[in-house]
Amino acid sequence: MKRPIKPITALSGVYASGMAAGIKSNGKKDLAFLFVPDAYGSAGVFTQSAFAAPPVELSRQALRRGTIKAVVVNAGNANAGTGKKGLRDAQETATITAKLLGLSPSQVAVASTGVIGKPLPMERLRSSLPKLLANPKATDGGAAAQAILTTDLTRKEVYCTGKVAGERITVAGFAKGSGMIAPNMATMLGFLVTDAKVDSATLKKLLKQAADASFNMTSVDTDTSTNDALIVLSTGKKGPRITSAKHQQEFLALLSEACCVLARSIAADGEGATKLIEVNVHGARNLREARVIAKNIVSSPLVKTAIHGADPNWGRVLAAAGKDPTARVDPNKVDVTFAGAPVMRRGVIVTHNRQAIHKLMSGKEVHIHLHLHLGKASATSWGCDLTHGYVDINVSYS
Amino acid sequence: MKRPIKPITALSGVYASGMAAGIKSNGKKDLAFLFVPDAYGSAGVFTQSAFAAPPVELSRQALRRGTIKAVVVNAGNANAGTGKKGLRDAQETATITAKLLGLSPSQVAVASTGVIGKPLPMERLRSSLPKLLANPKATDGGAAAQAILTTDLTRKEVYCTGKVAGERITVAGFAKGSGMIAPNMATMLGFLVTDAKVDSATLKKLLKQAADASFNMTSVDTDTSTNDALIVLSTGKKGPRITSAKHQQEFLALLSEACCVLARSIAADGEGATKLIEVNVHGARNLREARVIAKNIVSSPLVKTAIHGADPNWGRVLAAAGKDPTARVDPNKVDVTFAGAPVMRRGVIVTHNRQAIHKLMSGKEVHIHLHLHLGKASATSWGCDLTHGYVDINVSYS
Numbered sequence: 001m002k003r004p005i006k007p008i009t010a011l012s013g014v015y016a017s018g019m020a021a022g023i024k025s026n027g028k029k030d031l032a033f034l035f036v037p038d039a040y041g042s043a044g045v046f047t048q049s050a051f052a053a054p055p056v057e058l059s060r061q062a063l064r065r066g067t068i069k070a071v072v073v074n075a076g077n078a079n080a081g082t083g084k085k086g087l088r089d090a091q092e093t094a095t096i097t098a099k100l101l102g103l104s105p106s107q108v109a110v111a112s113t114g115v116i117g118k119p120l121p122m123e124r125l126r127s128s129l130p131k132l133l134a135n136p137k138a139t140d141g142g143a144a145a146q147a148i149l150t151t152d153l154t155r156k157e158v159y160c161t162g163k164v165a166g167e168r169i170t171v172a173g174f175a176k177g178s179g180m181i182a183p184n185m186a187t188m189l190g191f192l193v194t195d196a197k198v199d200s201a202t203l204k205k206l207l208k209q210a211a212d213a214s215f216n217m218t219s220v221d222t223d224t225s226t227n228d229a230l231i232v233l234s235t236g237k238k239g240p241r242i243t244s245a246k247h248q249q250e251f252l253a254l255l256s257e258a259c260c261v262l263a264r265s266i267a268a269d270g271e272g273a274t275k276l277i278e279v280n281v282h283g284a285r286n287l288r289e290a291r292v293i294a295k296n297i298v299s300s301p302l303v304k305t306a307i308h309g310a311d312p313n314w315g316r317v318l319a320a321a322g323k324d325p326t327a328r329v330d331p332n333k334v335d336v337t338f339a340g341a342p343v344m345r346r347g348v349i350v351t352h353n354r355q356a357i358h359k360l361m362s363g364k365e366v367h368i369h370l371h372l373h374l375g376k377a378s379a380t381s382w383g384c385d386l387t388h389g390y391v392d393i394n395v396s397y398s
Numbered sequence: 399m400k401r402p403i404k405p406i407t408a409l410s411g412v413y414a415s416g417m418a419a420g421i422k423s424n425g426k427k428d429l430a431f432l433f434v435p436d437a438y439g440s441a442g443v444f445t446q447s448a449f450a451a452p453p454v455e456l457s458r459q460a461l462r463r464g465t466i467k468a469v470v471v472n473a474g475n476a477n478a479g480t481g482k483k484g485l486r487d488a489q490e491t492a493t494i495t496a497k498l499l500g501l502s503p504s505q506v507a508v509a510s511t512g513v514i515g516k517p518l519p520m521e522r523l524r525s526s527l528p529k530l531l532a533n534p535k536a537t538d539g540g541a542a543a544q545a546i547l548t549t550d551l552t553r554k555e556v557y558c559t560g561k562v563a564g565e566r567i568t569v570a571g572f573a574k575g576s577g578m579i580a581p582n583m584a585t586m587l588g589f590l591v592t593d594a595k596v597d598s599a600t601l602k603k604l605l606k607q608a609a610d611a612s613f614n615m616t617s618v619d620t621d622t623s624t625n626d627a628l629i630v631l632s633t634g635k636k637g638p639r640i641t642s643a644k645h646q647q648e649f650l651a652l653l654s655e656a657c658c659v660l661a662r663s664i665a666a667d668g669e670g671a672t673k674l675i676e677v678n679v680h681g682a683r684n685l686r687e688a689r690v691i692a693k694n695i696v697s698s699p700l701v702k703t704a705i706h707g708a709d710p711n712w713g714r715v716l717a718a719a720g721k722d723p724t725a726r727v728d729p730n731k732v733d734v735t736f737a738g739a740p741v742m743r744r745g746v747i748v749t750h751n752r753q754a755i756h757k758l759m760s761g762k763e764v765h766i767h768l769h770l771h772l773g774k775a776s777a778t779s780w781g782c783d784l785t786h787g788y789v790d791i792n793v794s795y796s
Contacts, residue, residue, distance in 0.1 A: 050720035050727040081713055083730070083745065116713035117747065226717055301699070305792035315479060315514035319624055322448035329448040332481070347481065349515065387793075388786050394703035395785075 006159040007141025008172045013038055013235045014193045017138035018147025021128035024076035029147035031132055034071045034191055040236025042068045043203035045211045047228035053080030054087040059109035067200050071109045072097045073148045079112040079120045080226045089120040100133040111189050111229050113150055145174035152176050156265040160258040165247040167239030169196045171258040177266040190230040190262055196251055197236040206252045207232050214259035217381040218267050219299040267382035272389025276365045277307050279381045283372040289327040290379035296320045298383035308385035310361035312338040335371040404557040405539025406570045411436055411633045412591045415536035416545025419526035422474035427545035429530055430471045432589055437467045438634025441601035443609045445626035451478035452485040457507035465598050469507045470495045471546045477510040477518045478624045487518040498531040509587050509627050511548055543572035550574050554663040558656040563645040565637030567594045569656040575664040588628040588660055594649055595634040604650045605630050612657035615779040616665050617697040665780035670787025674763045675705050677779045681770040687725040688777035694718045696781035706783035708759035710736040733769040
């Protein structure tokens with residue numbers, strides 16, 4: 001995971017920055033923009049919640065109308081549970097931004113994260129947006145990545161480069177998320193940019209697939225935010241147009257890698273987390289079942305507490321794996337490995353040194369492998385341990 | 399909830415007792431039997447887990463073959479993850495019991511709860527069963543209810559009487575469960591007896607419905623045990639045979655009431671719990687959606703931590719309610735009430751005194767009401783708060 005990460009603005013034609021606009025009460029950065037003046041394509045995936053927040057509504061509409069060129073994000077206030085006023089506030093934010101950047105309002109998406117149920121402090125946005133956008137060609141991607149955080153302890157950035165259609169293509173981005181939702185300090189947000197020439201329709205299809213394999217396989221607490229949003233823009237500055245199935249697959253691999261890096265950082269920074277948990281399920285009958293099983297294991301409070309105690313508790317892992325009757329598991333065929341150490345093979349306990357495995361599991365990252373020996377499908381999920389810290393963060397009477 | 403509870407053995411023709419057989423390491427009661435020599439009907443519902451334990455397998459088979467007349471239950475060892483030896487041990491337990499009670503082995507069900515992955519200490523069962531069953535007409539239902547507990551802090555019994563087919567009919571029972579599963583100390587078990595004349599086929603149908611409205615609406619931690627079992631026997635000693643739809647409905651109401659009482663006591667005694675949470679959802683389009691929404695609210699770690707802090711956090715409740723896109727919620731129509739105090743009406747925040755509501759929520763039981771105003775269906779779910787205690791119980795490296 002350790003690698004020097006370039007900011008999103010290292011990509012040609014991609015501009016971003018962040019500032020403190022006084023929306024957070026602690027004076028930290030809380031307002032960011034991302035601007036791709038010559039955007040070639042764009043797409044987004046959003047929360048499935050019935051209580052989708054106004055900024056989600058607005059961004060969905062903008063993306064439906066055409067290619068967007070800018071996103072404005074604020075932290076400290078989710079503009080959720082705010083009804084019609086919330087939608088008007090999101091629209092005004094987009095309109096002000098559009099005017100300052102010389103765009104039409106439908107070319108601007110907005111995203112918000114933070115406290116639920118309180119109106120956006122529009123006077124702060126009205127006075128801050130002109131400052132934020134004073135230099136629309138700012139290249140401080142790091143400040144943007146910083147400004148969107150809430151309970152996050154770490155900045156989450158990615159910069160992945162690989163061969164697509166014979167060209168060196170990059171997908172870069174930044175994200176936030178700590179509780180998958182904590183309506184006082186909410187939401188997963190992710191923003192990605194690529195220099196590949198991928199149109200909006202293709203981006204939309206591939207982004208959905210990449211999100212299903214990454215963010216949608218991540219669980220901090222099984223709760224779903226009202227504000228979750230993942231947006232990607234392409235500059236189209238490199239390589240041929242991505243149309244063939246082969247080139248789409250190559251691009252999808254790169255996009256998925258970038259999404260997985262961000263998803264892992266969100267899981268590792270889960271509220272109260274001391275460990276990242278990665279679950280690999282192999283040998284499932286099909287992809288759906290592999291994903292259901294991997295997700296159920298990483299979501300289980302009993303697995304999460306066991307991992308917190310560095311306990312190779314295969315009983316809890318199997319119970320979670322077998323929980324959904326629509327995903328087939330044969331108890332007599334399963335292999336289970338904790339942190340590389342086998343504890344069960346073909347359903348039979350392998351003699352193992354629990355103290356040694358306990359030690360292997362005492363690091364910052366614990367891998368659980370399951371082989372079902374029923375087919376060829378596999379899936380990976382990410383989560384974190386469940387600790388006193390999680391209870392403390394979320395219990396406080398606000 | 400406070401009422402003097404008669405033991406299951408107050409019913410004529412129902413015998414039970416419990417003893418310490420040395421299966422638990424702490425010397426407490428850990429072996430129980432329930433015996434209905436003239437059983438008229440019987441039925442059971444069991445875990446859906448792919449890793450169903452051998453005792454579940456055996457009891458399913460016994461109930462498929464005909465009416466059972468006895469159940470033997472041990473705590474301290476779940477006989478789960480024990481493969482073919484586990485099934486042989488369950489069979490031997492049933493065979494010994496059958497011989498001592500003058501039954502055929504297929505008339506005996508078995509249930510186990512406790513540590514996973516260790517073989518049943520059969521020598522203890524072989525020497526203890528003759529003592530346990532020395533008086534097959536023992537009427538110490540309380541000792542049986544005590545002997546099946548594991549991490550439970552309280553005994554869980556029920557004795558409900560009501561009019562069915564014009565007769566005063568009783569459904570009585572006992573249960574255990576604290577974590578819905580904690581594979582070191584596992585499982586929900588429930589045993590019910592009625593004096594109504596209900597045959598096995600009818601019992602099976604109605605038990606499923608009663609379980610769906612009670613135990614299946616209860617969540618301590620969303621995990622599912624490998625050993626969950628709910629078994630009901632009828633003595634047939636009172637009233638006419640329950641056949642008509644009207645009488646079946648009357649009996650179902652009584653059976654459901656008994657199940658709900660036990661389900662509530664399991665939720666209230668959830669691992670680490672300090673509060674029982676009851677969620678009532680009204681005005682859903684249909685029963686399925688009402689149940690999904692009620693269950694998602696009571697299962698949400700963020701709702702559970704908020705309730706622990708006596709925080710009327712409507713944002714988290716709405717987020718959990720809107721989580722499953724297949725269950726319809728209209729954000730502009732919802733009413734939300736905490737502990738009787740309205741905080742939202744038709745999607746708009748009602749001015750409320752948070753400190754006063756905080757006080758109302760500071761007791762041992764918190765009710766959350768949601769009215770969706772979309773239809774006529776309603777559902778209730780039960781759970782408990784999420785606390786440091788839950789983490790402590792489940793984190794320890796065993």
